[in-house]
Amino acid sequence: MTRQIIPVDPFDYIIFGGTGDLAQRKLLPALYHRDNDGQLPDAARLIAASRSDLSTREYQNFAREALETYVPEKHRDQDCIERFLKRLDYVQIDVTSDVGWDELKSALEMEQDGRIRAFYLAVGPGLFGPIAAQLDKHDLIDDRSRLVIEKPLGRDLPSALELNQDVGAHFREDQVFRIDHYLGKETVQNLLALRFANALFEPLWNASHIDHVQITVAETVGVEGRAGYYDKSGALRDMVQNHLLQLLCLVAMEPPSSDDADALRDEKLKVLRSLKPITEQNADANSVRAQYKSGVGPEGKVDGYLEELGEESTSATFVALKAEVENWRWAGVPFYLRTGKRMAARMSEIVINFRPVPHSIFGEAAGKTINNKLVLRLQPDESVKQWIMIKDPGPGGMRLKHVPLDMSFADNFDERSPDAYERLLLDVIRGNQTLFMRRDEVEEAWRWIDPILQAWTDTAQPVRNYPAGSWGPSQSIAMIERDQRTWNDGDM
Ligand code: BG6
Numbered sequence: 001m002t003r004q005i006i007p008v009d010p011f012d013y014i015i016f017g018g019t020g021d022l023a024q025r026k027l028l029p030a031l032y033h034r035d036n037d038g039q040l041p042d043a044a045r046l047i048a049a050s051r052s053d054l055s056t057r058e059y060q061n062f063a064r065e066a067l068e069t070y071v072p073e074k075h076r077d078q079d080c081i082e083r084f085l086k087r088l089d090y091v092q093i094d095v096t097s098d099v100g101w102d103e104l105k106s107a108l109e110m111e112q113d114g115r116i117r118a119f120y121l122a123v124g125p126g127l128f129g130p131i132a133a134q135l136d137k138h139d140l141i142d143d144r145s146r147l148v149i150e151k152p153l154g155r156d157l158p159s160a161l162e163l164n165q166d167v168g169a170h171f172r173e174d175q176v177f178r179i180d181h182y183l184g185k186e187t188v189q190n191l192l193a194l195r196f197a198n199a200l201f202e203p204l205w206n207a208s209h210i211d212h213v214q215i216t217v218a219e220t221v222g223v224e225g226r227a228g229y230y231d232k233s234g235a236l237r238d239m240v241q242n243h244l245l246q247l248l249c250l251v252a253m254e255p256p257s258s259d260d261a262d263a264l265r266d267e268k269l270k271v272l273r274s275l276k277p278i279t280e281q282n283a284d285a286n287s288v289r290a291q292y293k294s295g296v297g298p299e300g301k302v303d304g305y306l307e308e309l310g311e312e313s314t315s316a317t318f319v320a321l322k323a324e325v326e327n328w329r330w331a332g333v334p335f336y337l338r339t340g341k342r343m344a345a346r347m348s349e350i351v352i353n354f355r356p357v358p359h360s361i362f363g364e365a366a367g368k369t370i371n372n373k374l375v376l377r378l379q380p381d382e383s384v385k386q387w388i389m390i391k392d393p394g395p396g397g398m399r400l401k402h403v404p405l406d407m408s409f410a411d412n413f414d415e416r417s418p419d420a421y422e423r424l425l426l427d428v429i430r431g432n433q434t435l436f437m438r439r440d441e442v443e444e445a446w447r448w449i450d451p452i453l454q455a456w457t458d459t460a461q462p463v464r465n466y467p468a469g470s471w472g473p474s475q476s477i478a479m480i481e482r483d484q485r486t487w488n489d490g491d492m
Pocket of ligand 1: 238239348
């Protein structure tokens with residue numbers, strides 16, 4: 001089955017931080033793939049901006065290297081690479097001064113066709129406000145302009161409010177695209193399709209039928225040369241405030257009336273507002289923070305976090321939480337969240353655990369009835385599996401077996417699975433904010449996260465340890481086992 005490709009309107013993508021890591025690893029490869037699929041109109045241009053003194057030719061060489069490094073060889077098409085590189089322009093700008101803005105203005109005004117301008121700030125959050133102000137000052141923002149920013153969107157509620165205000169002083173909310181790249185992942189969008197394009201799940205999607213939900217984002221990597229940022233952030237800010245809470249919202253939200261961005265985001269916001277606070281009184285029972293020690297990961301022996309960092313720190317590289325959504329649909333259904341670096345496997349999944357059958361008609365010889373589970377695997381090997389009980393085939397009487405109805409993407413779709421940025425970058429051009437976080441969502445998420453951080457400090461909750469290459473500290477296992485449940489660590 002070939003995908004239908006609908007080209008977008010002509011645009012200029014202006015990438016601040018054009019020589020940075022995000023541009024190299026994600027933005028340039030994503031736009032190249034869209035070009036290769038025929039989705040970029042001929043007139044589309046990319047203007048990279050940064051402080052480095054480079055000519056356009058030198059930047060094109062830089063981009064060529066990025067594509068050679070981050071686009072797998074089988075997807076590199078030389079003609080498309082040449083066409084893509086011709087779209088690139090480069091402007092040297094010191095965003096903290098007035099140097100370079102006139103050059104950017106003339107580059108943008110070379111084309112007078114009212115095209116869309118998308119300013120992607122692939123720079124530190126400290127520069128979001130100053131760049132927005134400079135764009136305004138130099139009269140570069142028009143009605144069709146958009147601003148794209150990405151986490152960290154603050155480190156607590158006050159700083160998030162300030163950042164949103166700084167940006168909001170120059171761009172309307174419908175022009176601001178706050179990326180959470182998890183929302184661009186295929187399985188995450190599939191969760192929307194599964195819930196709202198099937199009549200099957202909705203009647204079961206509540207506390208009467210669902211026992212609990214688990215959301216795991218496990219990584220095998222350590223802090224990968226980002227220790228400076230990571231140590232100030234820790235797993236709760238780095239992963240839970242954004243990615244895991246967004247996943248929780250999509251699982252827990254009420255059906256929106258349409259896929260209109262605000263209809264969906266209104267529902268997500270209500271979930272965030274319904275989260276039971278984790279505070280000094282209940283933090284011990286409902287949260288675990290931990291750091292990895294040295295151990296053996298899938299890539300062999302690795303150092304502990306403190307050795308990698310080279311100094312003392314209490315930042316957590318692992319967090320497990322028991323969250324509760326206090327509303328009619330979910331009362332009494334725990335949402336167990338966990339995320340960590342240097343874990344046993346790279347595995348991100350959402351597991352919807354259904355309640356047991358009310359009564360078993362089968363005798364002991366048939367074996368135990370295992371509860372139904374719906375497992376949405378985000379990565380690796382994207383898939384949706386509905387685990388059910390069947391009769392083990394063959395003679396010999398009734399023997400029950402737990403098997404998945406398996407919708408593995410690789411088996412069912414003979415196509416490359418696009419990176420989240422491919423979808424998101426073009427949604428910006430389409431002006432579709434459905435998969436982007438609205439200002440109030442980001443703030444509400446911090447409103448729930450801040451008290452957890454505070455509780456950890458106030459109660460001096462210990463930072464536990466786990467060996468690299470494991471599934472986290474024993475306290476995380478104990479947290480869920482106290483409720484007679486277990487973490488889903490494998491293909492079940
Ligand atoms: C980022 C975090 O937002 O997400 C990183 O800052 C993390 O620490 C990354 O490694 C994980 O993203 P993915 O797409 O590889 O799961």
